[in-house]
Amino acid sequence: MSTIDVKKLLSELTLEEKAGLCSGADFWHTKAVERLGIPQVMVSDGPHGLRKQDIKEDHLGLGGSVKAVCFPAASALACSFDRDLLYQLGTALGDECQAEEVSTILGPAVNMKRSPLCGRNFEYFSEDPYLAGELAAGYVNGVQSKNIGTSVKHFAANNQETRRLSISAEVDERTLREIYLAAFETIVKKAQPWTMMCSYNLINGTYSCENDWLLTKVLREEWGFDGLVVTDWGAMNDRVKALQSGLDLEMPSSHGVTDKEIAAAVLDGRLSMEALDKAVARILELVKKSVEGKRYGASYDKEEHHALARRMAEEGAVLLKNESILPLKEDSKVAFIGEFASAPRYQGGGSSHINSFKVTSALDASKGLHITYAKGYDTLKDELDEDRLEEAISHAKEAEAAVVFAGLPDAYESEGYDRTHLNLPACQNTLIEEILKVQPNTVVVLYNGSPVLMPWADKVKGILEVYLGGQAVGEATVHLLYGKANPSGKLAETFPLRLQDNPSYYNFPGTSRTVSYMEGIFIGYRYYDAKEMEVLYPFGYGLSYTTFTYRNLKMQVLKAEAGGENIRAEGEHTSGTNLVHMTDADQLQVTVMVKNTGSCFGKEIVQLYVQDKEASVIRPLKELKGFEKVALEPGEEKEVTFTLDSRSFAFYSTERSDWYAESGEYQILIGKSSRNIVLSGTVHMEYTKPEPFHFDDRTTLGDVLPLMKDPSVLFDRIKGALGAAATEESDTAEAKMMAEMVKTMPLHSLRSFSPTPVSAEDLENLKQLILSQLK
Numbered sequence: 001m002s003t004i005d006v007k008k009l010l011s012e013l014t015l016e017e018k019a020g021l022c023s024g025a026d027f028w029h030t031k032a033v034e035r036l037g038i039p040q041v042m043v044s045d046g047p048h049g050l051r052k053q054d055i056k057e058d059h060l061g062l063g064g065s066v067k068a069v070c071f072p073a074a075s076a077l078a079c080s081f082d083r084d085l086l087y088q089l090g091t092a093l094g095d096e097c098q099a100e101e102v103s104t105i106l107g108p109a110v111n112m113k114r115s116p117l118c119g120r121n122f123e124y125f126s127e128d129p130y131l132a133g134e135l136a137a138g139y140v141n142g143v144q145s146k147n148i149g150t151s152v153k154h155f156a157a158n159n160q161e162t163r164r165l166s167i168s169a170e171v172d173e174r175t176l177r178e179i180y181l182a183a184f185e186t187i188v189k190k191a192q193p194w195t196m197m198c199s200y201n202l203i204n205g206t207y208s209c210e211n212d213w214l215l216t217k218v219l220r221e222e223w224g225f226d227g228l229v230v231t232d233w234g235a236m237n238d239r240v241k242a243l244q245s246g247l248d249l250e251m252p253s254s255h256g257v258t259d260k261e262i263a264a265a266v267l268d269g270r271l272s273m274e275a276l277d278k279a280v281a282r283i284l285e286l287v288k289k290s291v292e293g294k295r296y297g298a299s300y301d302k303e304e305h306h307a308l309a310r311r312m313a314e315e316g317a318v319l320l321k322n323e324s325i326l327p328l329k330e331d332s333k334v335a336f337i338g339e340f341a342s343a344p345r346y347q348g349g350g351s352s353h354i355n356s357f358k359v360t361s362a363l364d365a366s367k368g369l370h371i372t373y374a375k376g377y378d379t380l381k382d383e384l385d386e387d388r389l390e391e392a393i394s395h396a397k398e399a400e401a402a403v404v405f406a407g408l409p410d411a412y413e414s415e416g417y418d419r420t421h422l423n424l425p426a427c428q429n430t431l432i433e434e435i436l437k438v439q440p441n442t443v444v445v446l447y448n449g450s451p452v453l454m455p456w457a458d459k460v461k462g463i464l465e466v467y468l469g470g471q472a473v474g475e476a477t478v479h480l481l482y483g484k485a486n487p488s489g490k491l492a493e494t495f496p497l498r499l500q501d502n503p504s505y506y507n508f509p510g511t512s513r514t515v516s517y518m519e520g521i522f523i524g525y526r527y528y529d530a531k532e533m534e535v536l537y538p539f540g541y542g543l544s545y546t547t548f549t550y551r552n553l554k555m556q557v558l559k560a561e562a563g564g565e566n567i568r569a570e571g572e573h574t575s576g577t578n579l580v581h582m583t584d585a586d587q588l589q590v591t592v593m594v595k596n597t598g599s600c601f602g603k604e605i606v607q608l609y610v611q612d613k614e615a616s617v618i619r620p621l622k623e624l625k626g627f628e629k630v631a632l633e634p635g636e637e638k639e640v641t642f643t644l645d646s647r648s649f650a651f652y653s654t655e656r657s658d659w660y661a662e663s664g665e666y667q668i669l670i671g672k673s674s675r676n677i678v679l680s681g682t683v684h685m686e687y688t689k690p691e692p693f694h695f696d697d698r699t700t701l702g703d704v705l706p707l708m709k710d711p712s713v714l715f716d717r718i719k720g721a722l723g724a725a726a727t728e729e730s731d732t733a734e735a736k737m738m739a740e741m742v743k744t745m746p747l748h749s750l751r752s753f754s755p756t757p758v759s760a761e762d763l764e765n766l767k768q769l770i771l772s773q774l775k
Contacts, residue, residue, distance in 0.1 A: 004288040006281055006288060013280065015263050015266055018262075019263040022243065022248065022258075022279055023251070024252045027253070028053065043104040045105075045106050047106065048107075048470065050068045050069075051065045064355065067355055070356040071312055071471075073122045073348055073467065076312075076467035076470070077089065082135075083134055086136070089142060090143040090145070095300040098295045103294075105149070105151070107150060111153075111156075112126070113126060113159075117422075119419055121493075130624050131624060131627065133182060133185070137186055149289065151194070151197045152195075152197065153196075155196050155229075160508065162417070162418050165235070166201070170515065172654075174653075176203075179521055188224065196225065197230050198247060209245070211245060212244070229246055230251055232251075236250045302357050313475075313477075314485040317465065317477075319542060319543040320464070320537055321457065325462045329482075333399045334369070334370060336405065337373070344359070349410055349413075357471075374395040379409040379425075382426055397439060401441040402443070403442075408452065432444060443461060443462035446467075447473065450493075452495075453497075464480060486546065488629070490542035493539065529621045529675065541672075541674075545598070546598025548596055548598075549594070550593070550594055550595075551592070553670055557588055557589075558586060559586050589643050590644065596633060597635075604632065605628070607626070607672070610644070625648040626643075626648075647661070661687055663686050667681070668680060697748055700745055701746075708774060
């Protein structure tokens, strides 16, 4: 059918047909209603490739799927800090979905990396919600530009695999808003995904699929999401309650069981037809978009997408260490050591596992170079093989340099279970140590989905973190090692020195029923930087084969005209000069000059952090609020521009139930990583919205005094209750003590300290006096 009239179909569908549309026909398809010409549409796993299953259906990557292109995993892509690159990935996946007649790809996955132990971290972007949200919005916009839907997952607080189907994440609202919901919010507001996938877990005791606050109040009413909410596969608990809470589509098929529950609930009055119609309308809208956006006869070039996968792997790779050894010379004799050189680990396990149409190893890509190869270890077992070890040592000794390909085998990290440590296989660490004894010019290439410990880091001359780089990872690695590509990635997560240093260490993965997010907003670099804790490699860190300098930080305030257009404020402020003043209604434009001072082409990721200097609540030392990737030829200099709004300075205030950029001074920090700040400027923010004031039995005199027009009025009133010494100005220790006690005293405490009786009426009169004096 060419068009779908949703309103007309709602009037024609029977109750049973409406209920039936609310669950899948099978594992991957929605239901059709043939008598009304409503077709079924197909969804398929992603997110870094298309996992379309034709015959045997499952959601764990166990069954076969069509040949496709495996792009780098999110852990690698995030290190590119490149919105445009994620958009290109999205368009490529959109083309593949069109060719395979898939209406919606299940991705991206944007859960936060609360702990480096999470088995699915390879599929997630970052420990930082701003970075994750910005990159994922690019992905979604790219896919949907091809008239293919996305399903952003897993909404929300799905940050571990252990008991993920039944665990309750206990998280306070501020932490949820600032860390675990923020990336989803960015995606909704910047990309409006067709669907959102709810997570398996409970949040504060309520299943995500039944969480009205999450799915309706926050997602739809606050953020303006207008798409469909689907369960993760099997994430349904109470079908009627879920539908009432905003969960539209249950996947996979319930074999008609929950369809009958929905129909019965409507008939007996437990569920309104209005609520059912809302869900059905959203499902029909998805079908409508899919049918009307379908490109018949679509195809795509697998080799072209393979080349794109290679370029993406190059852009995301992070050069962690380089003591004048990289790039290697093409005419030098180099030993490639390690099984991953010939059989790379390039993707993770589980529902994202792609049936790659081809895979190129580093050994494949090094033909024509002076390479020797030794297997060194077996990825299937962590055992030291003396014969393999001796062979590897022999190759290393005879070469001018050795490149050891190390990383995590498939069994070490996957969907379905969490890691228990951060170690590489012991046989790999031993191999590296033994190679170093005979070959000082040793480089380690890492293929892994999440951070690992590196006991040999201070001994090797080079470390290249490639993560899980997709099916073209071998070509990308060789290009990077030999300088055909210049590493430009920076870490999207912190590499700790020890697992015990991680802020979630004592509360991961929790008990059999709950996991407490007691570290609150302090995950990743927010914690390590606040603690000034030594780490192996910090967030945002990465080296290049060239060098860059930053200069001339400028800040200008953009004020909004009545018509809504921005105009540039008069005057320009450079780093170290006059304070910039702005209000929460303004925007701040920040510019910095970046120059390539080296001898080869390169790309630099410029990072902008905001620091609240006068926070009234506990806040991180700094938070990422801007990033740009700039390409520069040798000697070239470009201006990099950032635009910040009040949200860039705000924390979530549970008292206001809103984001709050409170008045005070903020630092604008320009850095090469979270630990390497090279330029800074100061901004004074003026919060102009009315300040809500909540007066209760815990409100202290110190809370109200700064808000009063004339504090002396209050002092005059309480002198009788506390005595003149409590309110007089004096430098004596007694006066200071009394003044501080008064500030921390709630009104009801006056009863205890007054020499005369203080009635409830007296307290109420005092309260009214305070309220009448508020500014």
